[in-house]
Amino acid sequence: MEPAVIAAHGHCILFRVCVPFLDPHYHAPCFFPIDYFVYSASSSSSSPPQLSRLPVCKDGVDIKRDDKFFQPYRLQQQRVMLDRGMGLLCHGEDGEFTVADLTQLDYDEVDLCVLHHPPLGHHTGTGWKIEPKWSVEQLRIPPDMFEKGLDLSWFDSDAVIPIHGCFLAWVDY
Template sequence: MSAARSFPNWVMLECFIFRRDDDKTFPDDEKVTIRASGLTSRKKPFDVAFCLAEPPGIFPLYVPLPGFPGPDKVLPFGIVATHRHLVLFRLTSTVDESHEIIDVQDLFIYDASAISSSQPQFKVLPPCTELYNYGPRIHHRPPQDTTKRRVLMVRSMGLLCRDEEEFAVAELKLYRFSAVEVQAQLYVLRSCASTGPRGIHGSWHTMRLPIHVHGNPRDMYQLYSWNTDTVIPFDNQLCWIDYF
């Protein structure tokens, strides 16, 4: 990690990640303002380079990912959400598990306020093993494996930071129970006050909330085809938005 210059109070992140597996195409130390590293849940190392740009300039990110899946198979690295000094990243790696090649999704929190610290800035989140509940008949189905990690829908995820140490990550799913009833199911991870050197302590839990529709009955119909386009933190709340 290097931090040779002073940092502005806010920056504009480039929405695309620049993958540079070849050292010749990777930015040199004169252009790179911050270098940070992390480990996946399978102890696979990775590095990220940030090039500082004062607003309205764009703050690009460069990532060397040799050994990770190619872009023709999956987009291995991406920004999921940001709020205040925290950034939520997603990294997908390919592993051989029980003679089967699978893609493993890891989520990381990057803490920009820890630039001057010796602690790693990337900390991996615990995997989510909460099952999707697809309707009121879930209790009549055979028992399922609740220890198997599942892939989270990053487009429907948000990040909410309340102070320097406390934050929450949430994924939203909507379920139609009847012609007049739609419920929201939230999968939430709240950070603990104490975290490990490379990981976040805590566990995912599920919250089911009713959605009350008043006035236009077509509002309920619109919920049937809900598709999250973006998630925006506002004060101490997360707002899920469908533009259509």
């Protein structure tokens, strides 16, 4: 499976790479784990292009489950994110970006997973680089939305678009 572009904004591109492996109990190749990368191409000649591998999001994954797809990779369990639910916001020219994933859990709950990558070269007071981490927040859909005729139980994201360079909007055509 070839790498796939998921989203682009500004000078950043989010893409996915899957590692194929053969499972003796399955007739076709499997593709897991899934790695996500952001390529940042600054327009400044003083900043070289950067390739950032996103950390694996393990929040919300049942660690105790025994899933055969995880076995070849040292039980590297990761949250499954669908391409059509992921978006990217590029912030300026210094390699700062945000990746977000919206996953519907139930008719009245969604998970919002967000990873904010600080500017390149950003350090704490101790001199160590800040490592980006996913944060996952479970959001409840307000009950009055159903009363207004907005039933999100049928919502299925087709696209995620940046708005005004600081918001992401999930769209169901």
